[in-house]
Amino acid sequence: MNHLLIMLPILIPLYGAILSLFFWRSVRAQQVIGILAQVCLLIASFMLLFDINENGIRTTQVGSWPAPFGITLVADLFSAMIVITGSITGMAVYLFSIKGLDKARQTFGYYPVLLVLQLGVSGACLTGDLFNLFVWFEVLLICCFVLIALGGTKPQLEGAIKYVTINFLATNFLLVGIGVVYGTLGSLNLAELAVLVRTPAAHPALINMAGMFFLIAFGIKAAIFPLFFWLPASYHTPPIAISAFIAGIITKVGMYALIRLFTLVFVTDQDLTIPLFTVLAGFTMVIGVLGAASQNDFRKILSFHIVSQIGYMLMGLALFTPLAIAGSIYFIIHNIMVKTNLFLISGVVAHRHGTFALKKLGGLYLQQPLLSVLFFISAFSLAGIPPFSGFWGKFMLAKAGFEIDSFVIVLVSLAVSLMTIFSMTKIWNEVFWKKKPVVDPLLEVMTEQEQRHNRLLHLPVVIMTVFILFIGLYAEPVVAMAQLAAEQLLNSELYINAVLKR
Amino acid sequence: MKTIVLATAIRILIPLFIIFSVYTLFRGHNHPGGGFIGGLIGSIAFVFHTMTHGPQHTVDTFLKLNLYGYPRQPNQSRSLYLMRMMRVNVWRRRKMARHPDMKHHMVRIESVYIIATGLFLAVTSGVLGLLSGQPFMHAYWTDFYIPVLGKPGTPILFDLGVYLLVIGVVLKITFVMSEE
Numbered sequence: 001m002n003h004l005l006i007m008l009p010i011l012i013p014l015y016g017a018i019l020s021l022f023f024w025r026s027v028r029a030q031q032v033i034g035i036l037a038q039v040c041l042l043i044a045s046f047m048l049l050f051d052i053n054e055n056g057i058r059t060t061q062v063g064s065w066p067a068p069f070g071i072t073l074v075a076d077l078f079s080a081m082i083v084i085t086g087s088i089t090g091m092a093v094y095l096f097s098i099k100g101l102d103k104a105r106q107t108f109g110y111y112p113v114l115l116v117l118q119l120g121v122s123g124a125c126l127t128g129d130l131f132n133l134f135v136w137f138e139v140l141l142i143c144c145f146v147l148i149a150l151g152g153t154k155p156q157l158e159g160a161i162k163y164v165t166i167n168f169l170a171t172n173f174l175l176v177g178i179g180v181v182y183g184t185l186g187s188l189n190l191a192e193l194a195v196l197v198r199t200p201a202a203h204p205a206l207i208n209m210a211g212m213f214f215l216i217a218f219g220i221k222a223a224i225f226p227l228f229f230w231l232p233a234s235y236h237t238p239p240i241a242i243s244a245f246i247a248g249i250i251t252k253v254g255m256y257a258l259i260r261l262f263t264l265v266f267v268t269d270q271d272l273t274i275p276l277f278t279v280l281a282g283f284t285m286v287i288g289v290l291g292a293a294s295q296n297d298f299r300k301i302l303s304f305h306i307v308s309q310i311g312y313m314l315m316g317l318a319l320f321t322p323l324a325i326a327g328s329i330y331f332i333i334h335n336i337m338v339k340t341n342l343f344l345i346s347g348v349v350a351h352r353h354g355t356f357a358l359k360k361l362g363g364l365y366l367q368q369p370l371l372s373v374l375f376f377i378s379a380f381s382l383a384g385i386p387p388f389s390g391f392w393g394k395f396m397l398a399k400a401g402f403e404i405d406s407f408v409i410v411l412v413s414l415a416v417s418l419m420t421i422f423s424m425t426k427i428w429n430e431v432f433w434k435k436k437p438v439v440d441p442l443l444e445v446m447t448e449q450e451q452r453h454n455r456l457l458h459l460p461v462v463i464m465t466v467f468i469l470f471i472g473l474y475a476e477p478v479v480a481m482a483q484l485a486a487e488q489l490l491n492s493e494l495y496i497n498a499v500l501k502r
Numbered sequence: 503m504k505t506i507v508l509a510t511a512i513r514i515l516i517p518l519f520i521i522f523s524v525y526t527l528f529r530g531h532n533h534p535g536g537g538f539i540g541g542l543i544g545s546i547a548f549v550f551h552t553m554t555h556g557p558q559h560t561v562d563t564f565l566k567l568n569l570y571g572y573p574r575q576p577n578q579s580r581s582l583y584l585m586r587m588m589r590v591n592v593w594r595r596r597k598m599a600r601h602p603d604m605k606h607h608m609v610r611i612e613s614v615y616i617i618a619t620g621l622f623l624a625v626t627s628g629v630l631g632l633l634s635g636q637p638f639m640h641a642y643w644t645d646f647y648i649p650v651l652g653k654p655g656t657p658i659l660f661d662l663g664v665y666l667l668v669i670g671v672v673l674k675i676t677f678v679m680s681e682e
Contacts, residue, residue, distance in 0.1 A: 003637045011638075014625055021618035063639040064631075073638075 003060040005051055006075045008044035009083050009122035012037055017115040030111040031098055037115055038091040041122075045087045049080040053481070057488065057498035059128065067500050068192040074128035074499055077485035078329055082256050085336045086121045088467055089248050090114070092460035096344050097241035099453045100351060105151050105239065113150070114245065117143035124253050128499055130178050130188040133257060137174065137221065141167050144250060147242045148234060159237030166230040170220035177213030180206060191499035193265045194492050204269055211266035211273070218261075221254030224314060225283040228307045232291065235306070236299035236356075240347030243299065247306055248340030252332050255313045259328060262317060263489040270320065277318035282412045285311030289419040298346040298356040298431065301423055302339065305382065308416060309335050312397060315409055319400050325486035327396030330479060334381065334389040334471060341378045341464040345371065348457045349431060352446070358427065363436030370458065372432050374465050379424035381468050384417050389472035392479060509554045512547075519547035527665050528651035528658065537661035541668025548669070549676050557677045565673075567609040570595065613677065616670030624663025627656045 016037030023029035052058055052075055062071040075083075094114065101110060120139035127133050141164070149160035182188055184206040185196045197207055216227070223231040235247045262273060288308025295301045313335070316328025348371060349364065350356050365372045377388065384390035394417060401410035446454070471478045488494055523544030530536025552560045570590055574583045590604070631640025643655035 003635070004632055007632060007638045011625070011629065014621075018618050018621045018625065021614055021621070024612065024614045024618075060637045062628075062637060063641065064637050 002058060005044070005048050006058055006060045006073050006126060009041060009048065009087070010073075010119060010126065012041045012044055013115040013119040013122065017112040017119065020112040020115065024109075027103070027106050027111075030106075034094055034111045034115065038087065038094050041087045041118065042084075042091060045080065045084045045122075048075055049077070049084055052077055052080050053484075057494060059499050068187055068189045071132050072128035072189055072191070072499055073126045074190075074495065075126055076488050076495065076498075077481060078256075078260070078489055079125040081329065081333055081481065081485060082125045082252070082336075083122050085333045086118060086125075086249050088464075089245065089336055089340045090118045092340060092344065092464045093241055093245040093248075095460040095463070096244070096347065096457060099456045100347055101239055101241045102151075108150060110147075110150060110242075113143050113146050117147065117245070121249060121253055125256060128190050130181060130190060130193070134171070134174055134178060137253075137257075138171065140250060140253065141171065144246055147246065148238045150238070150242065155237045159234035162230050163234040166220060166227075170217045173213050173220070174217035177210050177217060180210040180213060184210070189499070190260075190264055191496045194496050195500070197265055197268050202268070207266065208269050208272060211262070211269075214261055214266070215258070215276075218254045218258040219280075222251050222258060222313075223254075223284075223307050223310055225280050225287055225311075228284065228288070228310075231307060232300060232303040235303040236297065240299075240343060240350060244340050244343035244347065247303065247343055248336050251306055251310060252313075252336050255310060255332060259313075259317055259325070259489070263325065264492055264495060267492075274318055274320055277314055278406065278409050281311045281314035281318045282409055283311075284308065284314060285413060285416040289416045289423065292423045293419065293426075296358050298349065298358060298361075298427065299343070301427060302342050302346065305420065305423065306339060308420065309339070309382075311416070312394065312413060315397055315413060316400070318409065319397070319404060319406060321400050321404060322483065322486045322490055323396055323403065324400035325489055326479070326483040327393055327400055329485050330396060330475075330482040331390075331393035333478070333482075334393050334468070337464055337468050337471070338378050338381045338390065341461060341468060342375070342382065344457075344461050344464065345375050345378065348454065348461060351457055352454055358430035360437060361431045362434045363432075365432040371461070374458075374461050375428070375432065377465055378468060379428065381472060383421040383424050385421075387473060389468050389475070392472070392475045396479070396482075504554060508550070512550050512554055516547040516551065519550075520544055523547075523665075525650070527661055530661055531652060531657060537664030538668055540661070541665040542672070544665070545669045545672035545676075548673055552676050552680050557680045561610060561677075565611040565613075567611060568595075569607040569609055570601075570604045571607065572603045572605060613670045613674040616666050616673065620663045620666030620668075620670060622663070623666065624660050627659035627663065630656055630659075 016033055019033045020030040023033065048058075057074060057076045059067075059072055059074045061067060062073065064070070097106070097110065097114075117140065120136050120143060124133060124136035124140065127136060144167075145160055145164050148163055149156055178188065181193065184203055185193055187193055187196060196202060220227045220230075231251070235243050237243070238246075262277075266273065285308050288304050288306070288311060292301045292304035292308065295304060309331070312331050313328045316324040316326075316331065318324075346356060349361065352368070353361055355361060381388035381390045384394040394413065397413060398410050401407070401413075523540045523542075526535040526543055527537055527540030528535075530540065548560060548564065551563070555563075571587050574580070628639040630642065632638050634640075639660075641655055641657050643653055647653050
């Protein structure tokens with residue numbers, strides 16, 4: 001049972017994808033399989049979380065090969081929380097794509113690829129082996145490439161080429177880093193690496209070098225300051241059902257790997273990493289939010305905000321106290337949901353009005369009041385206004401920063417919050433508040449069926465908003481769990497003992 | 503590229519390739535070989551056939567199933583009918599094909615189905631261990647030994663899955679590229 005619980009978040013999407021391949025000709029069957037897989041995945045990941053919450057870290061050895069030799073799968077609170085958030089997001093995106101994605105793309109394997117992408121997310125979160133982590137990131141990269149290029153319009157191919165080129169570079173850095181680690185320490189199992197780097201025989205300079213390779217690799221994947229430029233260039237090109245999922249979760253998986261490695265393995269030389277992370281976090285926040293301020297397209301503003309929010313997650317790692325890491329974890333969960341939801345809302349708007357340009361939109365407050373409320377909640381959550389979810393993450397990070405007297409980074413983060421409100425207000429003013437600009441009325445006419453579709457598109461947005469409100473208004477259990485997860489992360493002995501059975 | 507030498511040679515080579523690929527597949531556990539390389543060797547046969555005769559001919563030769571059947575009688579139960587149909591298609595097919603009531607259907611095996619079958623076999627070989635309380639991909643071996651092929655066990659199922667997967671992918675690539 002123990003082994004089954006950890007494997008289920010990997011097996012369910014995999015079997016879903018395989019069954020969808022068997023029904024290659026029938027989109028309807030793929031949809032049914034997909035929804036079943038999503039529901040099962042959600043249930044399985046909740047079961048995993050409850051199990052870990054009761055019994056501590058769970059591990060399994062694939063193929064019964066014992067720990068430092070075989071592939072280990074480890075589920076601790078942090079990974080289980082990301083898996084759950086991923087499955088909630090997957091479900092919402094999935095519901096959205098049934099009506100929100102054109103038939104041609106659905107026929108050419110959208111559903112199997114989406115499930116394989118979720119498989120990659122679960123795998124990257126659950127693996128306890130460095131090379132296996134690399135393989136899961138390859139799975140993510142290939143699926144994102146297929147999804148971004150699916151449909152083959154000109155801007156999509158342009159975005160896909162940028163995305164793939166830079167991410168292949170990141171993958172190479174990752175491989176070099178893995179090579180250096182294996183060459184110096186002679187192991188790839190994360191738990192054994194954590195033991196080996198703490199022995200006096202370890203060579204600190206080489207380990208630092210490997211750590212920097214990992215920082216560059218996952219820095220590109222997570223879109224950290226000097227390496228983020230590919231993200232706003234590619235994330236807005238595919239249809240919204242695709243970019244919502246990719247934008248919501250893939251960069252955060254990079255962030256997950258960064259937090260995992262820099263709390264477990266590369267912790268020996270914190271005089272180097274902590275100032276570096278602090279500087280990177282500050283620049284990522286500021287540059288991202290400034291980039292967003294200069295944009296005039298719904299999706300591009302949101303894409304730049306992904307970069308800025310990554311800075312907050314990195315800030316938790318830079319402060320490196322239990323509270324800060326907990327803040328980071330909470331912020332990742334909050335951000336995955338809110339960002340996906342905002343992208344989905346932009347998709348609903350575009351489905352109704354056929355454009356993402358702020359100049360051409362307007363007057364939605366009168367036409368779609370429900371959507372306006374949903375956007376209002378999500379945007380305020382993103383900006384971090386008190387009762388909503390973003391506030392708690394930022395509050396924990398700021399408090400942790402004040403506790404260890406890192407005033408500069410806290411001030412930067414608070415200023416960036418203000419700028420985020422400015423951006424969200426810009427979208428609010430342009431899309432919802434201002435009078436509708438005069439356009440050709442023929443473009444706006446919707447048939448009865450299209451109106452029904454548009455109403456159905458609200459469903460996933462409402463579901464996501466309920467989850468966002470839940471983790472915002474009833475934050476206590478989520479925050480408590482994030483703190484437990486942070487303690488597990490910072491107390492590496494727990495992880496090492498669970499894997500190596502000492 | 504239709505040359506008579508290749509076209510004649512390929513007829514003898516195809517069974518050779520396939521037998522050798524199956525041999526490579528089964529010896530892979532303790533010697534060089536296995537599902538991936540076996541699948542590649544096996545797909546060479548189909549690639550050569552496509553190169554000489556074109557993709558349509560390859561599909562007609564290897565990837566079409568002839569199925570026979572008659573419509574279900576109104577008073578016949580569904581399960582009985584299904585079993586009848588299975589028997590008709592397995593047992594004494596030649597004779598059945600000449601039967602006047604029989605209808606003839608051609609089913610094309612798409613390469614995506616081969617891929618899916620391969621993936622399914624590979625994953626399921628891992629799940630077998632999981633269901634009996636062992637970790638994923640725990641191996642079960644039989645006690646007896648088959649002369650050329652070796653000891654059967656669940657890992658051979660995994661290799662078989664990889665074999666089918668590789669053949670399916672190569673076929674798909676070959677068909678797409680040769681049609682352009």
